[in-house]
Amino acid sequence: MVRKEGRERKEVLKLVMEKSFKIIISNHRSDIDWLVGWALAQRVGCLGSTNCFGKRSLYHIFPFSILFDTFKVLGWSMWFAGCISLERSWTKDENTLKSGFRELNDFHQPFWLAVFVEGTRFTHAKLLAAQEYAVSAGILSLRNVLVPRTKGFVASVSHLRSVVPAIYNITLAIPKDKPHRHY
Secondary structure, three states: OOOOOHHHHHHHHHHHHOOOOEEEEEOOOOOOHHHHHHHHHHHHOOHHHEEEEEEHHHHOOOOOOOOOOHHHHHHHHHHHOOOEEEOOOHHHHHHHHHHHHHHHHOOOOOOEEEEEOOOOOOOHHHHHHHHHHHHHHOOOOOOOOOOOOHHHHHHHHHHHOOOOOOEEEEOOOOOOOOOOOOO
């Protein structure tokens, strides 16, 4: 992890916070990581043109259900915002992604495309499974993040290369001495 300090840190933050075309990749530490991104986008004036990938199961809601599920409402919000809904299966998602990228290439104002490259929220059990997968696949076993799902990210970069000049990695870190809670 690279830590920037002082003036250099302010310059990096200024670049991240400018209203421009960008892909932002991040890990997925908790249930509200997306809220951090939306708050940053709001501060820059880019919230209305922030887009992301979301798993399709977030998009299903039963409007008259007795049990209120916040994440189903989030899915509807994502759908209305034009976020790209995925099954998390390349054979099912490839054409959906290409269609979404065509729309983004023609978008009339700067946008942020947020990509949670791990594809799921972080838990200790998922970390152990990711480490086991990494060993079996002969790739680097990571200690603090899950193995990234790369096809969607690579597709994003290759299809948006002509309009997106930069990719920003915003890795969220929670100190080990602080309690980690899912809200």
